[in-house]
Amino acid sequence: MADPDRVSALPASLTLVGAGKMGGAMLSGWLAGGLDPTRTSVVDPAPAPGIIDLCAGRGIALNPARVPAADALILAIKPQGLDAAATALASLAGPDTLVVSILAGKTIADLKARLPGVRAVVRAMPNLPASIGRGATGAVASPETSPAQRAGADALLRAAGLVEWLDDEALIDALTAVSGSGPAYVFLLAEALAEAGVAAGLPAEMAARLARATVAGAGALLDQDPRDAGQLRRDVTSPSGTTEAALTVLMRPDGLPALMREAVAAAHRRAGELSG
Known part of the structure; x- marks a missing residue:
């Protein structure tokens, strides 16, 4: 209605x-x-x-x-x-x-x-x-x-x-660099996760299904759960567990946060060039 x-x-x-x-x-x-x-x-x-x-x-x-x-x-x-x-x-x-x-x-x-x-x-x-x-x-x-x-x-x-x-x-x-182009960043994450699954030994089609469902499910949880993204990440990370081991790599100084800042900055610059 x-x-x-x-x-x-x-x-x-x-x-x-x-x-x-x-x-x-x-x-x-x-x-x-x-x-x-x-x-x-x-x-x-x-x-x-x-x-x-x-x-x-x-x-x-x-x-x-x-x-x-x-x-x-x-x-x-x-x-x-x-x-x-x-x-x-x-x-x-x-x-x-x-x-x-x-x-x-x-x-x-x-x-x-x-x-x-x-x-x-x-x-x-x-x-x-x-x-x-x-x-x-x-x-x-x-x-x-x-x-x-x-x-x-x-x-x-x-x-x-x-x-x-x-x-x-x-x-x-700046908004274009974050949300306008942002879906492509998430799609790339799903692609990279699937490729990493294949490298770890999973069949390609299975890895693609798992990556797609994981990204979609995490997005749905982020949408419905009142906790912010950082809190959700911390809540799903057990000390000395598998997730912490992976995040140690992703969150190192040259890891995902730094790459995302660099990517958004590049998109921001290009948006200015296109509108100028």
Whole structure:
């Protein structure tokens, strides 16, 4: 059942531009959260069959000849397509429209320059698990965004999981380095754990299954248990046991914590280069 408070915060009308994997997943979450499908439009030049079926089944206007004015315009196209689409997008947004962008590397200033007259802009950076409603999204709003518009953006973004609001847009690059790219770090951990299992003598397919289930299970426990990650690690580590032996290697000065700091710093630098 939809949360009444979340439903009341959702924009009364919405246009989604770009219904690919992320945009489509977010649309499904909004509908489940109570978004009115009859006041929703989707613009996508090549919609996937699933989007076509979803729109037909829920009464959503898909690529209408005339896109009605909406309270919120959600941009989920590829970042490199912004310039080509700018003229068409500008016709969909007015001074009272809330624009929510998940275009990586495109700043609030970039969006305002291409959408003249738009004032309320929310720049968001979701990550891949948002496609299953378990994402971590960072967001920052332009100063002109009203409290009601920010609440509407928050309700939309929370359909994809956790939302953290930033006061400084410059922090988006650091957030990208942690949560935006973070799922790939976890996938690499699962790969490396499976490879280590093979090196220890396990059959490759078994090692892959064990690594996948271990990472997924540990993540689920971290999500559900109130203890922080450090406490969980300490609680599972018996003195002089096997886990302590492994952690002695992983936590040495050149081990995992140092590598993770170096990796996040590299991603942070690259995010700045891409958005600059």
